[in-house]
Amino acid sequence: MHIYFCGSIRGGRDDVALYQKIVKKCQQYGTVLTEHVSHGHLTEKGEDASLEGDKAIHDRDMKWLTMTDVIVAEVTQPSLGVGYELGRALDMQKKIFCLFRPSSGRGATYVTIK
Numbered sequence: 001m002h003i004y005f006c007g008s009i010r011g012g013r014d015d016v017a018l019y020q021k022i023v024k025k026c027q028q029y030g031t032v033l034t035e036h037v038s039h040g041h042l043t044e045k046g047e048d049a050s051l052e053g054d055k056a057i058h059d060r061d062m063k064w065l066t067m068t069d070v071i072v073a074e075v076t077q078p079s080l081g082v083g084y085e086l087g088r089a090l091d092m093q094k095k096i097f098c099l100f101r102p103s104s105g106r107g108a109t110y111v112t113i114k
């Protein structure tokens with residue numbers, strides 16, 4: 001099974017320790033295509049886009065999104081990229097599992113109610 005994990009990168013890396021736990025758990029069930037999202041050394045500058053650019057990152061991610069069986073998203077930390085991925089995934093009629101922590105004091109994005 002292919003799993004696409006979504007978590008904030010440029011939106012802020014406060015929850016990266018949690019992303020690591022979620023990705024580890026998901027790896028018990030299948031291949032996590034976006035394991036890099038959980039890497040501790042990845043900063044809010046994003047992946048090194050200097051070689052191929054953001055377009056290459058986007059195109060790779062959309063290819064993975066198309067081939068994935070399920071999406072797991074941690075949405076507590078607001079992220080434009082995660083919102084975009086969820087919108088695209090909804091259009092592709094993918095199975096989406098959103099995780100949100102009410103204890104954060106934030107409001108959940110409306111994307112999670114669909």
Ligand SMILES: O=c1[nH]c(=O)n([C@H]2C[C@H](O)[C@@H](COP(=O)(O)O)O2)cc1CO
Pocket residue numbers: 005006007008009010011012034037045046047048057061079080081082085
């Ligand atoms: O370098 C990157 N690599 C990457 O795979 N993404 C994808 C995966 C994440 O689930 C999501 C994070 O978006 P954002 O960076 O806007 O918080 O976008 C986003 C970036 C940077 O925007």
